[in-house]
Amino acid sequence: MNRRNFAKTLAATPVMPALANQEYEKRTRGLPPLTIKDVKVITTSGGRRYRWVFVKILTSEPGLYGIGSAANQYQVDAIVAALEKSLGPWLIGKDPGRIEDLWQSAGFRTYWRQGPVNNNVLAAMDMALWDIKGKRAGMPVYELLGGKTRDAVACYDHAGGRDRESAVAAVEKSISQGFRHIRVQYGSGGYGGGGFIPPGKGSRPEGGYSGPAFDEELYVDTIPKVFDYVRAKVGFEPKLLHDVHSHLSGINAVEFCRRMQPYQMFFIEDVLPPEQLAWYRQIRQVCATPQAVGEVFAHPYEYIPLITERLIDFVRCRVAAIGGITQARKIATLCEFFGVRTAFQEGGDNDPVNQMASYHVDISSTAFGIQEENQFPPQVHEMIPGCAQIRSGYLYGSDRPGLGLDLNEQLAAKHPLEPFPRGGAYQTDRAMDGSVVKP
Ligand code: MG
Numbered sequence: 001m002n003r004r005n006f007a008k009t010l011a012a013t014p015v016m017p018a019l020a021n022q023e024y025e026k027r028t029r030g031l032p033p034l035t036i037k038d039v040k041v042i043t044t045s046g047g048r049r050y051r052w053v054f055v056k057i058l059t060s061e062p063g064l065y066g067i068g069s070a071a072n073q074y075q076v077d078a079i080v081a082a083l084e085k086s087l088g089p090w091l092i093g094k095d096p097g098r099i100e101d102l103w104q105s106a107g108f109r110t111y112w113r114q115g116p117v118n119n120n121v122l123a124a125m126d127m128a129l130w131d132i133k134g135k136r137a138g139m140p141v142y143e144l145l146g147g148k149t150r151d152a153v154a155c156y157d158h159a160g161g162r163d164r165e166s167a168v169a170a171v172e173k174s175i176s177q178g179f180r181h182i183r184v185q186y187g188s189g190g191y192g193g194g195g196f197i198p199p200g201k202g203s204r205p206e207g208g209y210s211g212p213a214f215d216e217e218l219y220v221d222t223i224p225k226v227f228d229y230v231r232a233k234v235g236f237e238p239k240l241l242h243d244v245h246s247h248l249s250g251i252n253a254v255e256f257c258r259r260m261q262p263y264q265m266f267f268i269e270d271v272l273p274p275e276q277l278a279w280y281r282q283i284r285q286v287c288a289t290p291q292a293v294g295e296v297f298a299h300p301y302e303y304i305p306l307i308t309e310r311l312i313d314f315v316r317c318r319v320a321a322i323g324g325i326t327q328a329r330k331i332a333t334l335c336e337f338f339g340v341r342t343a344f345q346e347g348g349d350n351d352p353v354n355q356m357a358s359y360h361v362d363i364s365s366t367a368f369g370i371q372e373e374n375q376f377p378p379q380v381h382e383m384i385p386g387c388a389q390i391r392s393g394y395l396y397g398s399d400r401p402g403l404g405l406d407l408n409e410q411l412a413a414k415h416p417l418e419p420f421p422r423g424g425a426y427q428t429d430r431a432m433d434g435s436v437v438k439p
Contacts, residue, residue, distance in 0.1 A: 115299075
């Protein structure tokens with residue numbers, strides 16, 4: 001094209017109508033600068049003896065703030081102090097839009113990084129920053145992560161029975177409520193049910209521990225028989241799960257998974273403690289029982305080899321325990337490449353903000369496998385409007401911008417934290433000789 005013809009072409013280009021031009025300008029101009037003005041820490045029992053810690057990050061734009069969860073009921077005071085005295089002052093004046101940069105720099109700010117308290121603090125910040133970004137964009141966070149990959153997030157229900165008949169009844173109740181995925185625990189006394197010798201019974205050391213005593217071989221013998229009975233009664237359509245809570249040691253974990261294979265489990269959770277992850281290679285060699293692992297993981301080097309060596313089928317971190325949405329999204333992407341799925345932990349002690357953070361990663365990730373359910377009483381829905389809702393086995397977010405929920409500070413303040421018995425410690429299970437059983 002010669003110079004004269006090029007000039008003619010320019011002259012023939014239609015002028016953009018004024019209104020369209022304004023609209024284009026509005027959509028392409030940069031957002032005005034934003035800074036973090038305040039970091040508030042909000043604790044509450046939710047009226048139900050929860051031990052929740054939330055962070056609220058306020059920005060220089062009036063009314064624009066974000067909320068995050070630091071869910072870890074066992075170290076509440078340490079997390080509150082770390083947020084109030086350390087992270088909060090460090091964040092003031094920074095740009096909340098630089099989520100990845102803040103995630104990195106906040107993580108290295110303590111020099112010694114990772115670990116539960118650091119991760120909880122990081123997660124609370126991270127969720128609040130994503131909340132702010134989504135509100136600013138006028139979009140739910142999942143839109144910023146690439147949009148929905150599914151219509152809703154499937155959840156697994158919790159069922160349990162003191163005996164085989166009541167276990168079947170609990171599974172049938174879950175099915176009637178619309179759940180396709182049901183975790184079945186057995187016996188009384190929490191996790192490890194089916195493996196405890198009653199208090200005072202059995203052959204014990206003189207003058208020693210007399211409480212309920214966990215016995216690995218008893219557990220390995222009991223639980224497969226329970227699932228044999230449940231499968232015989234409810235068939236193979238419901239997808240059944242079971243959580244061992246790290247109670248077994250190496251070869252017993254291998255044998256347990258081998259014995260559970262006929263019952264076509266959706267997954268067995270935490271059959272080994274994080275200190276014994278190498279045994280997953282042995283499990284893979286003897287059976288195809290799917291493995292879900294990682295509720296207590298706090299460091300990437302716990303889950304990275306399990307995923308990249310395809311030794312597990314579901315990674316099961318709590319989003320608030322690994323550093324928030326930013327890290328959960330990276331884990332999900334790693335899982336996608338290696339054919340592993342996500343099963344983010346929620347659990348009964350956990351809060352709606354952590355649940356919603358999980359939801360945004362779940363619904364936008366191809367690697368999603370399942371989400372643990374958690375339902376909240378009416379006063380929590382009032383205190384945290386926009387809570388995700390579970391209907392017929394699926395979790396639905398609010399679709400509002402950001403995380404999609406809010407926190408009524410006045411209502412939260414009406415339910416202060418209650419004193420923690422035993423300093424808030426997780427209970428310690430013991431074996432017949434009084435030695436500690438890993439949780
Ligand atoms: Mg668990």
